[in-house]
Amino acid sequence: MMERPWFSASRAEPSQRPGNAWRMVLGVAAALLLLFLGLQAWWVSTAAPGLAHGARVVEIPPQMGLLAMARRLGEARVIRSPLGFTLLSVVRGSARALKAGEYEFPQGATTLDVLSLLEGGRVLQHTVLLREGATLDDLARLLEAERLAAARDVLRAAHDRVFLRRLEIDADSVEGYLFPDTYQVVKGMAAEELLARMVARMREQITPQLREQARARELGVHQLLTLASIIEKEAVERNEMPLISAVFWNRLKRDMPLQADPTVQYALGKNVRALSREDLQVDSPFNTYRRVGLPPGPIASPGRAALEAAVNPARVDYLYFVSVDDRRHHFSSSLADHNTAVARYRLAKSR
Numbered sequence: 001m002m003e004r005p006w007f008s009a010s011r012a013e014p015s016q017r018p019g020n021a022w023r024m025v026l027g028v029a030a031a032l033l034l035l036f037l038g039l040q041a042w043w044v045s046t047a048a049p050g051l052a053h054g055a056r057v058v059e060i061p062p063q064m065g066l067l068a069m070a071r072r073l074g075e076a077r078v079i080r081s082p083l084g085f086t087l088l089s090v091v092r093g094s095a096r097a098l099k100a101g102e103y104e105f106p107q108g109a110t111t112l113d114v115l116s117l118l119e120g121g122r123v124l125q126h127t128v129l130l131r132e133g134a135t136l137d138d139l140a141r142l143l144e145a146e147r148l149a150a151a152r153d154v155l156r157a158a159h160d161r162v163f164l165r166r167l168e169i170d171a172d173s174v175e176g177y178l179f180p181d182t183y184q185v186v187k188g189m190a191a192e193e194l195l196a197r198m199v200a201r202m203r204e205q206i207t208p209q210l211r212e213q214a215r216a217r218e219l220g221v222h223q224l225l226t227l228a229s230i231i232e233k234e235a236v237e238r239n240e241m242p243l244i245s246a247v248f249w250n251r252l253k254r255d256m257p258l259q260a261d262p263t264v265q266y267a268l269g270k271n272v273r274a275l276s277r278e279d280l281q282v283d284s285p286f287n288t289y290r291r292v293g294l295p296p297g298p299i300a301s302p303g304r305a306a307l308e309a310a311v312n313p314a315r316v317d318y319l320y321f322v323s324v325d326d327r328r329h330h331f332s333s334s335l336a337d338h339n340t341a342v343a344r345y346r347l348a349k350s351r
Helices: 009-045 066-075 082-092 111-120 136-145 151-159 161-166 191-205 208-216 221-234 238-253 261-268 304-311 335-350
Strands: 056-060 101-105 126-129 182-185 320-323 329-332
Touching (some): 066 082, 101 111, 221 261, 320 335
């Protein structure tokens, strides 16, 4: 019998198996890594389910970290992968530069689009319309209804003495100093910032020519805004503003009380059309039935037409006016004519 050699080809196979196993593990790991990176790249480059059929609004609070921000965006379904969002932000070097605020992410936006909005701070703009004749209370309620600011914060800022001095307003509030217009507001904007912008817009309207016309009638800016605000609240049709202005100017010259219902409504805080006899007796400096001259300040925000009418009254001798319908008034020069017009109006209203 031949002796078996102490070595054989089959003995070498076990020593090669560990290397093969490691190569296999590395290959699988590499494949998985490539699959993971490919999946992340696909998630980053495609829109998330939440943006498939429309835009979505998400609010990012101040001081929120990158990981928490990524989770919030993932929960809102505006990104597919919070991890992919985080890695993309780190790679782009914007991890610490993403801005808080309220964002509207458009339909079909990718993770890169979402990140770009946050990097640029392109927050959602809300349109706020301050109408002619609106009051501070109206504005405060509007901003609160739109969830842009608490009404109490707006009113507090509007009456803040330090804020008023900074705006160079010598009055108890910014009532009447806010120009009625359309404004773009972002959520979280300080009430002072918005009010200051509205005051600046009003200052643009009070041109040097308008100031000179007011000065010729012995009106300062505060008195101009006060008279214009009453005209604004009384008039519906703009072409009647110079006529209403003339009535008030004629009364002022004769030391007659203005007897403007909107001033009493302002004093009472009641936006009612018909005032009672008891209402007209309220003891307030804004009650122009009991006090002669202009009230101590504006009662609303006058528009440009009212400002112009305040310094350019019509050349008529009217002293009275009464509503004919929801838009027009009848103007009278004598009390007898006025009483006849009132009786006619009441009769038509009772039918």
